[in-house]
Amino acid sequence: MLTFVIRRLLLAVPVLLGVVFVVMLTIDLLPGDVVSLMLGEHATKDAVAKLREHLGLDKPFAVRYLDYVGRVARGDLGRSIQQNRPVAAELADAWPATLQLTLAALVIAAVAGVAAGVVSAVWPNSVFDALARLGSLFGLSMPIFWTGLVLIVVFSLWLNWLPVGGAGSLAHLVLPAVTLSLPSVAMIARMTRSAVLDVLGEDYVRTARAKGLGETWVLGKHALRNAFIPIITLLGLQSGQLMGGAVLTETVFAWPGLGRLMVKAIFARDYILLQGAVLLFALAFIVINLLVDLSYGLLDPRVSKQG
Amino acid sequence: MTAWSRFCRNRLALLGLALVVVLALSALLAPWLAPLDPARQSLIEKRTRPGAKYLLGADEFGRDILSRVIYGSRVALLVGVLSMLIALAGGLVLGTLAGFSGGWIDAVLMRAVEILLAFPYLLLALAIVAMLGPGAVNTTIAVGVWGVPTVTRIVRGSVLALRETEYVGAARALGSPAVALLRRHILPNIIPGLIVYATLFMANAILLEAALSFLGLGVQPPTASWGLMVSTGRDVLLVAPHVATVPGLAIMLAVLAFNLVGDGLRDALDPRLRGS
Numbered sequence: 001m002l003t004f005v006i007r008r009l010l011l012a013v014p015v016l017l018g019v020v021f022v023v024m025l026t027i028d029l030l031p032g033d034v035v036s037l038m039l040g041e042h043a044t045k046d047a048v049a050k051l052r053e054h055l056g057l058d059k060p061f062a063v064r065y066l067d068y069v070g071r072v073a074r075g076d077l078g079r080s081i082q083q084n085r086p087v088a089a090e091l092a093d094a095w096p097a098t099l100q101l102t103l104a105a106l107v108i109a110a111v112a113g114v115a116a117g118v119v120s121a122v123w124p125n126s127v128f129d130a131l132a133r134l135g136s137l138f139g140l141s142m143p144i145f146w147t148g149l150v151l152i153v154v155f156s157l158w159l160n161w162l163p164v165g166g167a168g169s170l171a172h173l174v175l176p177a178v179t180l181s182l183p184s185v186a187m188i189a190r191m192t193r194s195a196v197l198d199v200l201g202e203d204y205v206r207t208a209r210a211k212g213l214g215e216t217w218v219l220g221k222h223a224l225r226n227a228f229i230p231i232i233t234l235l236g237l238q239s240g241q242l243m244g245g246a247v248l249t250e251t252v253f254a255w256p257g258l259g260r261l262m263v264k265a266i267f268a269r270d271y272i273l274l275q276g277a278v279l280l281f282a283l284a285f286i287v288i289n290l291l292v293d294l295s296y297g298l299l300d301p302r303v304s305k306q307g
Numbered sequence: 308m309t310a311w312s313r314f315c316r317n318r319l320a321l322l323g324l325a326l327v328v329v330l331a332l333s334a335l336l337a338p339w340l341a342p343l344d345p346a347r348q349s350l351i352e353k354r355t356r357p358g359a360k361y362l363l364g365a366d367e368f369g370r371d372i373l374s375r376v377i378y379g380s381r382v383a384l385l386v387g388v389l390s391m392l393i394a395l396a397g398g399l400v401l402g403t404l405a406g407f408s409g410g411w412i413d414a415v416l417m418r419a420v421e422i423l424l425a426f427p428y429l430l431l432a433l434a435i436v437a438m439l440g441p442g443a444v445n446t447t448i449a450v451g452v453w454g455v456p457t458v459t460r461i462v463r464g465s466v467l468a469l470r471e472t473e474y475v476g477a478a479r480a481l482g483s484p485a486v487a488l489l490r491r492h493i494l495p496n497i498i499p500g501l502i503v504y505a506t507l508f509m510a511n512a513i514l515l516e517a518a519l520s521f522l523g524l525g526v527q528p529p530t531a532s533w534g535l536m537v538s539t540g541r542d543v544l545l546v547a548p549h550v551a552t553v554p555g556l557a558i559m560l561a562v563l564a565f566n567l568v569g570d571g572l573r574d575a576l577d578p579r580l581r582g583s
Contacts, residue, residue: 015422023434137319141563143514145521146537146555153548164545244427248518252541263522266437278434285427 005290012286017069019282023275024065055081055272072279080265080273087276090261095280097167098257101249102242104177109184109242110235116185117192117231118224124197132189139186144245148179148252165254176253180245184238191234195227202226229296236292240285310499313575320571326564334380341374345531354547364549367539372550375531376557382532383561386447387512391505393451398458403489405459406466417463420456428453432515436524446525450512461504465497499576506572510565517558533558 035051052058056067071078077087116136120129155175156164163172199205200223208218247259254260258277265273314320333340348368355365363373405416423431435449469475475492483491519525520534528535533554540551 018422023438137563137566138559141510141559141566143517143521143534143537143555143558143562145518145534146552146558149537149541149544149548149551149555152544153552157545157548240427241429242427244429244433247429247433248521251522262433262437263524266433266524274437281430 001294005294008290008293009286012283015286016279016282020069020072020275020279021065023278024068025061068275077276077279078272080276081270082265082268082273087273090273091258091276091280094256094258094261097255098243098246098250098259100173101176101180101255101257102239102246104173105180105184105242105245106235106239108177108181109188109238112181113185113188114192114231116189118196118219120189120193121196121200122219129193132193136186136189139182139189142182143248144179144183145248145252147182148175148249151175151179152252165252167255172253176249176255179252180242180249183245184242187238188231188234192227192231195230196223199223199227232295233292236288236295239288243281243284310575314571317571317574319567320575323564323567323571326560327568330380330384330561330564333377334384337378337381341371341377343371343374345370345374345378346529347371354543354550356547357549357553363553364547366536366550367543372536372553375536376533376554378531379533379536379554379557380561382443382526382530383513383516383558386443386450386516386526387509390447390449390451390454390512390516391508393448394454394458394508395501395505397451397455398460399462399489401455402459402462403466403485403493406463406470407485413463416459420459423456424460428511428515429518432519433522433524436519441519441524441527443526443530446516446519449519450515453515454508454512457504458501461500462493462497465500466493469493469496503569503573503576506565506569510562510569513558513561513565533561 035048035055035057039047039051056064059067068078075088077091079085080087080090083090116132120126120132123129152164152175155162162175163169166172205218205222208222209215213221243259246255246257247263249255250257250259251263258280262274262277262281265271265277342362348370349365350368352360352365353367357364363371363376366372366375401416401420405413432446432449432453435452436445439445439448469492475488478488478492516525516532517534517537520532521538523538526532526535528539536554537551537558540547540549540554544551
């Protein structure tokens, strides 16, 4: 188990190196000069040259790449151009908010999605099933930034129950988390329905029923446990998508997280901050995928025995 | 039963197809369908609620939202179709290359595909647009590039499967060049799968373009893009909710339409996958 984790984490290193390489190379190949864009059209040649030198942009690409990688390895992500603060500090300020938001959305998606999917599968073609399937079609088709605005109109403007945006209390978390979770709820409900339907058709479920086990026991002990393997995979994939969706949700609800920081960095052409944010996101996906793979071992004894 | 008759028996898929036709017509006939010039401003009438003159209301600059929604379908479909072509072309080239050459080329390409697929699609597109800069063309490129890995995998899979079949082996033995093999033997076999993927891709492309434009990184004003309209409406959300919510409905219907058609096509072309 431990060697598996260590091997996977070591495999992440070339991926992260690749991500940094692609990001830096694209910025380098871009038409137009980053520095003159940052300083605006009225900047003197002298100022441009000074900033270039300060940022190390006068050096060749390979030198800058190795330099950056070396500094990242020592935990130094550089200083953001806009705020002139350590990038690590800016990321450290923002990531707890994003983690809170995505975790809340993931819990909502898992609970609501699995519940809806299981009920749909146990009573296929019932009224609930039809409503759940229609609901998931809409859930997959609604742009979340729009869902967020509609929820603000309904729950903040008309009903006056929840705050419009910002962070600080549990009430602030409700609308963004629900908004972010909706497409995942839809996806998980669909997937759960078909996974449970598949499993309910298996021989061992028939055997369990034939030997007189109660329906709850059959579902809980035999059907759901096996259906959970594809569902967990999807949950892992969805947590990646949730981080992407967080960029939109954070913008809609003025949620002070990584997504908003990244959008700000893009607008400010703060490529040092951007590189750091992209790197952190990439690292987060690798960790999530690792957690998903580890969870298989808990659900399916065959996986852990194979090591 | 033919695929088409199976498709026609699926009522939701037909509804989706009808919506797609409406969307296509509105894009083609926008100048004749739009009641007003989408760029015409009337500041006295800004934020007018839906009514007789402005059926869906007016926006922050007093522009007719209905006309802008109609013109917005052009942006959505154009970005969708062009990015789909980028995804298909890129995926066909890379997938064939990986499938036919095998060895380290295949290994490197498939590793890259896996890494790209692991990224959430919005972040990937966001990173591309962040690097290329905002605008309609770069948005199209970003959305298209996002589709390349999936198409690559579909194409490579079929190439690998078909490469071993006798008729492709025979064609190769007779000295058929790779391009001819691709056109005559491989393509006809993967076209059903690609049609399904392309339809579902359209749904995601429309969502993605809208999201990028909403963030201000996609299509730039004053072009009427649905995502951009939602974004400008957001500033006046609490005084005039219709400015942001109406264009969002258009996005949802367009995405729903392509999702329904895509699901229907998948069920019709491959009955084994029914309901999954």
